[in-house]
Each structure stands twice: as C-alpha cells, then as structure tokens.
Amino acid sequence: MKYSLLNLVRNSFSYHENWQEAWSSPELKKEYDIIIVGGGGHGLGTAYYLAKEFGLKNIAVLEKGWIGGGNTGRNTTIIRSNYLWDESAALYNHAVNLWEGLSSELNYNVMFSQRGLFHLAHTVHDMQEITRRGYSNHLNGIDAEILDKEQVLKKIPYINGDGRYPIMGALLQRRGGTARHDAVAWGYARAAENLGVDIIQNCEVKGINITNGTVTGLETTRGSVKAKKVGLVPAGHSSVLANMAGFHLPINSVPLQALVSEPIKPILDCVIMSNAVHVYVSQSDKGEIVVGAGSDAYNSYSQRGSFDMIEHIMGPLVELFPIFSRLKMLRQWGGIVDVTPDRSPIIGKTPVENLFINCGWGTGGFKATPGSAHTFAETVATGEPSKMAAPFSIDRHYSGALVDEAAAAAVAH
Amino acid sequence: MFVIKCPYCGERDQTEFSCHGESHIARPENPNEVNDKEWGEYLFFRSNPKGIHYERWTHDHGCRQWFNVKRHTVTDKIIQTYTMGESKPEDNNV
Ligand SMILES: Cc1cc2nc3c(=O)[nH]c(=O)nc-3n(C[C@H](O)[C@H](O)[C@H](O)COP(=O)(O)OP(=O)(O)OC[C@H]3O[C@@H](n4cnc5c(N)ncnc54)[C@H](O)[C@@H]3O)c2cc1C
Ligand SMILES: [Zn+2]
Numbered sequence: 001m002k003y004s005l006l007n008l009v010r011n012s013f014s015y016h017e018n019w020q021e022a023w024s025s026p027e028l029k030k031e032y033d034i035i036i037v038g039g040g041g042h043g044l045g046t047a048y049y050l051a052k053e054f055g056l057k058n059i060a061v062l063e064k065g066w067i068g069g070g071n072t073g074r075n076t077t078i079i080r081s082n083y084l085w086d087e088s089a090a091l092y093n094h095a096v097n098l099w100e101g102l103s104s105e106l107n108y109n110v111m112f113s114q115r116g117l118f119h120l121a122h123t124v125h126d127m128q129e130i131t132r133r134g135y136s137n138h139l140n141g142i143d144a145e146i147l148d149k150e151q152v153l154k155k156i157p158y159i160n161g162d163g164r165y166p167i168m169g170a171l172l173q174r175r176g177g178t179a180r181h182d183a184v185a186w187g188y189a190r191a192a193e194n195l196g197v198d199i200i201q202n203c204e205v206k207g208i209n210i211t212n213g214t215v216t217g218l219e220t221t222r223g224s225v226k227a228k229k230v231g232l233v234p235a236g237h238s239s240v241l242a243n244m245a246g247f248h249l250p251i252n253s254v255p256l257q258a259l260v261s262e263p264i265k266p267i268l269d270c271v272i273m274s275n276a277v278h279v280y281v282s283q284s285d286k287g288e289i290v291v292g293a294g295s296d297a298y299n300s301y302s303q304r305g306s307f308d309m310i311e312h313i314m315g316p317l318v319e320l321f322p323i324f325s326r327l328k329m330l331r332q333w334g335g336i337v338d339v340t341p342d343r344s345p346i347i348g349k350t351p352v353e354n355l356f357i358n359c360g361w362g363t364g365g366f367k368a369t370p371g372s373a374h375t376f377a378e379t380v381a382t383g384e385p386s387k388m389a390a391p392f393s394i395d396r397h398y399s400g401a402l403v404d405e406a407a408a409a410a411v412a413h
Numbered sequence: 414m415f416v417i418k419c420p421y422c423g424e425r426d427q428t429e430f431s432c433h434g435e436s437h438i439a440r441p442e443n444p445n446e447v448n449d450k451e452w453g454e455y456l457f458f459r460s461n462p463k464g465i466h467y468e469r470w471t472h473d474h475g476c477r478q479w480f481n482v483k484r485h486t487v488t489d490k491i492i493q494t495y496t497m498g499e500s501k502p503e504d505n506n507v
Contacts, residue, residue, distance in 0.1 A: 239461035250457035252434065253486075298432040301463045302489050307414040308428050341457050398453035 003107050022186060023193040028200050031226040032060045034380060035218060036233060037205050037241060039063025040072040041181075042358055042365065043233035044188035044199070045373025046380065048106075051195035053374070054381040059197045061189075062220060064204035068185030071235050072366065074335035076258050076292040078271055078280060079367040080117045080176035082137045082144055087391040087403045088344060089140040094388060095371025096175055102370055108187030110179050111285065117176030118152065120274040120320075121169045129275075130171035137173075145172040155270065164319050165277050177271060178282055184369055208244040214353035215245070231356045231380045236301065236336030238346075238359035247351045249359070250341055250397045256295040256363050257305025257334040259313075261327040263287030277316035289327060291317060295337060295363055305334040337362045341397070343406035347376055347389040356380050357394075415489065420496045421476045429474040435459050436467045436481045437501050463487060465504050469497075 001007060001020045011019055034050060036043045039061050050056045063069075079099060081092035098105075099112050121127045130146060137144035147170045153161050161167040189199050200222065207219035208230070217226040232241045242249045268283040280292045293313040296306050310332065318325045339362040340346060346360040358376040361368065371388075378386035385393060396402055415427040441447045441455055460466075466486045471479050483493040483502055493502055 237463070239459075240463050243462075248454070248458045248460065250453075250459065252459055252461050253463075298468065298484075299435075299461060299466050299486050300489055301487050306427065397457040398449045400449075400453075 022190040023199050025201065026198045028060070028062075028203060028220070028222045028225055029198065031217075032198075033058040033227070034229045034231065035059075035225065035227040036061045036231045037218070038070070038233035038235065038237075039067035039185070039189070039199065039201065040070045040233065040235055041068070041184045041188060041369040042072075042235075042361070042372050042376070043231070044185055044192055045369055046231055046233060046358065046376045047197045047199075048188045048192040048195065049374050049377035050381055051192060051197055053377060056381060057196055059192075060225075061192070061197060061199050062203045062205055062218070063199070063201050064221075066201050067189050067199065068182050071335040071337060071361075072185050072369075073182050074258070074333060075181055075366040076280060076282070076290050077178040077181050077366055078117065078176070078273070078282065078292075079112070079179060080173050080271075081142055081367070082117075082119075082133060082171065082173045082176070083405055084133050084136050085403050085405065086140060088405055089137065089142055091371055091375065091388050091392075092368055093140065093142050093371075094374065095368045098370035098374060099179065100175075102184075102187070106187040106191045108183060108190060110183045110187050112177065112179040113285075114175050114177040115270050115282075116172060116174045117271040117273065118147075118156070119171040120152070120167055120272065120276075121171070122165045122167060122274065122276045124168070126276055127168050130169065134171050143173055143175050145174070146170075147172055156268075156272065158267075158321065158323050159272075160320055160322055163322075165274070165316065178284075179366075180285075181366060184366075188373070205241065205244070208241070208352075208355070210245065210352055210355075215355040229354045229356070229380055229383075231358065231376065232350075233358045233376070235359060235361065235365075236338050238338045238357070242350070242357070245350065245352050245355055249346065249357075249394070251338045251346075251360055252299050253301060253336050253338050254295045254298065255300050255302060255305045255334045256293070256337045257309060257332060258290065258292045259310065259329050259332045260284070260288040260290050261324075262330050264289070264327070267323075272320075274316070274320065277320070279313065279316045279320060281317060281321075288330070289324060291329075295339070301336055303334050303336055305332075339363065341406075342402035342404045344403040345372065345392050346394055347372065348379060348385040348393040350394065354383070415491060417470065417482065417491060418494050419472045419475060419478070420480050420494055421478050422472060425472070425475060429472060430470050431473050433469040433471065433479075436469045465492070467501055
C-alpha cells in the first residue's frame with residue numbers, strides 16, 4: 001500500500017488498524033539467483049537496486065538477527081561527502097545525490113535533514129587540513145565553505161570559542177546532515193519486497209558452499225539454500241564470512257560506541273565535528289543530544305565499547321559546549337565496525353567466483369548507504385566491479401594503491 | 414574496561430596500556446624476494462577471529478614494555494599474558 005495523504009485519511013476510518021505490514025516474513029526457498037548476506041542498509045539497498053535498476057528477480061536478503069539491528073541501527077547518522085581523494089569523493093557524493101531523492105524514491109520518510117555539517121579547526125594545522133580538503137572538494141564539485149572563527153560563533157553562539165580548544169575556523173558542508181537510521185533499513189526493505197525480494201530475518205549464514213572455486217550456495221540456521229551469486233554485506237562480521245569462504249581480509253573488527261542524552265528543546269540545528277579532539281555531536285528530532293565516541297583499539301565482537309571511551313568523548317564535548325555539562329546521558333550502546341588499513345571500504349570481487357563483497361565501511365559507512373548499495377548492485381549484476389567500485393578492490397592491498405582517507409583527512413565519520 | 418596483568422608490573426587498569434594488534438606475525442626474512450601478494454598479506458591482512466586472539470600490548474604508563482595477550486574476542490576475557498619472544502600458547506582452555 002502506497003503511503004500517501006489519501007491513504008492516511010482512508011486508514012483513519014479503521015483507526016489505523018488495517019495498515020498492511022511494511023514487509024512480510026516469507027519462508028526461505030530452496031534456491032535463489034542472488035542472495036545478499038546481511039540485512040543492514042547496505043545489504044537491503046543492494047537487493048532493492050538489483051531489482052529496481054537491473055530488473056533482476058529471485059533475490060533474497062538473509063539477516064541473522066533483525067533488519068537494521070547491526071550498525072545501521074546503531075550509528076550517529078552523520079551524512080557528508082567532503083572526503084579528500086577523488087575516488088572517495090565520487091562514491092560518497094553519489095550517495096548524497098541519492099539521499100536527496102530517497103524518501104520519495106522509496107515512498108518512505110527517511111527523515112534526511114540537510115542541516116549542515118561543521119568540521120571545527122582548533123590549530124593552524126587543522127586550518128591547513130580543512131583548507132586543503134575544501135579546495136579538493138571544490139575540484140570534485142562538492143560544496144565546501146571555509147569559515148573563520150567569527151562565522152562559526154555566529155552560527156553556533158553558545159560554543160566555547162576561547163576555551164581549552166580554541167576555535168580558529170571550520171569547514172562547512174551545507175548538503176551534509178543526518179537521517180533516521182532505522183527508516184533507511186525499513187524503507188529499503190519495504191521497497192525491495194514490493195519488487196519481489198524475500199527478506200529472511202533470524203537466518204544466520206553458517207557456511208558457504210564452493211565447488212571448483214565457484215560459490216554454489218549457503219548453509220544457514222534455516223537450512224541449505226542454493227544460489228547463483230552471493231553478495232556478502234556483513235559489516236563487523238566480514239572476516240567471519242570471508243573465513244567460511246576460505247580467504248582473509250585486511251580488516252580488524254573493533255567496538256565503536258555512542259550515547260544520547262535526555263531529550264531537550266532544540267538547541268543544536270547542525271552537526272558539529274572536531275577531528276582534533278574527536279567530538280561529533282548533533283541533536284535528534286526527538287531532542288536528544290547524540291554523541292559519538294571513539295573506537296576501541298583492540299579487536300572485539302562483544303558489541304559494547306569500553307568505559308574509558310565515554311570520558312574521552314565527554315571531556316572535550318563539555319569543554320566545547322559548557323552548556324551541556326548538566327545534561328543527563330540516558331543510553332549508551334556499541335556496534336562492531338570493520339576497519340581497513342586506509343579507512344576506505346572494500347567493494348568488489350573475492351577470490352571465489354560469483355561471490356562478491358561489500359564491507360570495510362568501518363566507523364563511517366552510514367552516509368554512504370545508498371551510493372554503496374547502488375554501486376554494489378551494479379557490481380553483482382554485471383559480475384565486474386563498477387567504475388565507482390573499482391578503486392576499492394581487495395587487490396589495492398597488494399598493489400599499494402590505497403585510498404588513504406585515514407591519514408589524509410584524519411576523519412572518523 | 415579490562416584489568417590487564419602486565420608480566421612485569423602485575424595487574425593494572427586498561428587505561429595504562431595500548432593495544433597494537435595481532436601478534437606472532439613474522440616479517441619476511443628477505444623482503445626483496447617476496448612478491449606483492451606475500452608482502453601485502455604480511456602488511457595488511459589479519460586473522461580477526463571471533464574467538465581466541467593473540468595480540469600485542471604496551472604498558473605505556475608503567476614499565477613501557479611490550480608483551481602479548483591471549484584474549485577471547487566475544488567475552489573479552491583475558492586468558493593469559495606472556496612476554497615477547499615466548500612462543501604462542503595453544504588455543505585451549507577458553
Ligand atoms: C556507534 C556508531 C556510530 C557510527 N556513526 C556513524 C556516522 O555518524 N556516520 C556514518 O556514516 N557512519 C557511522 N557509523 C558506521 C555505520 O553505522 C556503518 O558503516 C554502516 O551502518 C554499515 O552498514 P551495513 O549495512 O554495511 O552494516 P550493518 O547494518 O551492520 O549490517 C550488517 C548485517 O549483517 C548481519 N550479519 C552478520 N553476519 C551474518 C551472518 N553470518 N548471517 C546473516 N547475517 C549476518 C548483521 O546482523 C547485520 O545486521 C557508526 C557506527 C557505529 C557503531
Ligand atoms: Zn608493566
């Protein structure tokens with residue numbers, strides 16, 4: 001059923017009790033043409049674009065828990081595309097372009113809000129970094145404004161510009177902002193199912209069947225299933241899935257955590273990031289102050305962050321926003337993120353024929369969801385890396401052609 | 414947060430330490446003789462297990478020594494700590 005004003009009125013006569021389920025719970029079939037492993041935004045989006053853009057049928061998404069229960073539903077929802085290198089700029093900006101039309105494309109409100117994103121600069125080095133990145137953004141057609149201290153304070157009057165972390169300026173991307181993370185998973189799931197995709201929850205992949213170097217199917221907690229092509233999109237569990245297929249990845253899985261405060265009246269109408277002191281903060285539409293912490297330095301699948309990281313983020317946050325010091329933090333949680341050496345994703349083929357992978361998004365892949373899903377769908381459909389995906393192959397770790405966003409932009413999100 | 418037993422100083426709070434990734438990765442003896450694939454594997458590819466992990470830590474705010482930790486990556490339980498140069502313990506007693 002299409003979500004529209006007319007249907008809203010119509011359903012009010014039955015007290016909104018007869019809305020059709022957004023997606024159903026079909027049984028796992030014996031065989032599919034394409035199976036996507038991982039029901040996060042990237043996996044569900046991949047299935048959607050495979051059906052929508054490539055007209056493919058007989059597709060399933062297998063999710064071990066509930067859709068969106070991985071990092072898609074655990075992140076701080078920051079969206080931007082002001083990356084330094086051409087390859088990343090193209091990919092992340094493709095995503096922002098798709099974000100702008102996503103709610104109407106999916107007929108589902110993903111609450112994409114382009115409230116603007118400020119990267120603060122506290123030192124001369126920071127100023128040089130944002131200036132270099134801003135100019136590189138201009139060359140790639142990405143909006144970037146380099147602001148001085150006065151302009152920052154005018155926009156965010158209660159930020160502490162002269163404290164321990166004095167503010168010298170900021171890089172502003174007005175097209176950046178936030179979106180409702182769950183709605184992204186739900187919207188893609190509903191739209192994919194409308195195009196005939198089976199979304200199978202509570203179905204964990206336990207083994208990958210390979211014959212003569214070609215993938216033939218999967219072993220799951222709901223039985224065996226055959227597949228002509230398989231796309232792995234399991235985020236924190238990428239190495240676990242790769243191991244099942246007999247290869248290694250240049251990935252470490254580490255916890256990353258976030259916190260939200262009690263809801264308060266609107267106070268912060270943009271996203272603030274500071275790489276130097278590692279603060280990123282925004283206010284949700286419910287009024288909570290959403291704060292992202294740093295990732296832990298050790299490998300873990302525990303899905304909870306370490307205690308000292310909370311202090312590491314709260315100290316600088318309160319220094320920058322003294323007004324937040326009396327806020328009560330209500331909830332804290334962690335996700336397991338798959339981090340690559342250059343902090344860029346891996347999208348493309350694997351050593352196994354017809355087995356593709358889209359992972360390594362680490363601490364910052366929510367913003368890329370539509371772009372990643374779209375370009376991965378092209379890769380799976382054609383069997384060859386799309387033009388946008390090609391620089392992000394596993395092989396770059398052998399050739400040395402890394403897309404080094406870690407060292408270049410020093411950005412977490 | 415972990416309580417880590419430094420082989421030199423005894424039990425201390427995790428904040429005194431830093432983690433430096435997987436242990437027991439041998440640098441190829443003759444870097445000029447290995448191909449790009451082998452060198453890439455050595456530099457970047459890690460086992461990243463969901464289970465027992467062997468990793469290197471330093472006691473930064475203590476004795477500043479490097480040592481090894483054997484830890485389970487699901488429970489985060491530290492099973493054993495041992496000095497650099499000691500051989501890798503078996504995967505038993507989880
Ligand atoms: C605290 C935190 C804050 C973050 N903040 C931001 C941010 O502000 N901006 C940003 O851009 N990014 C951010 N990120 C990163 C972002 O969340 C991820 O990069 C992105 O959501 C990854 O999406 P995904 O669909 O690939 O992964 P996921 O949503 O994790 O989906 C993968 C799915 O695969 C499933 N799966 C795994 N193994 C199996 C199996 N064997 N069988 C079946 N299913 C399996 C999992 O259950 C999971 O649902 C943050 C992450 C965290 C944890
Ligand atoms: Zn010590």
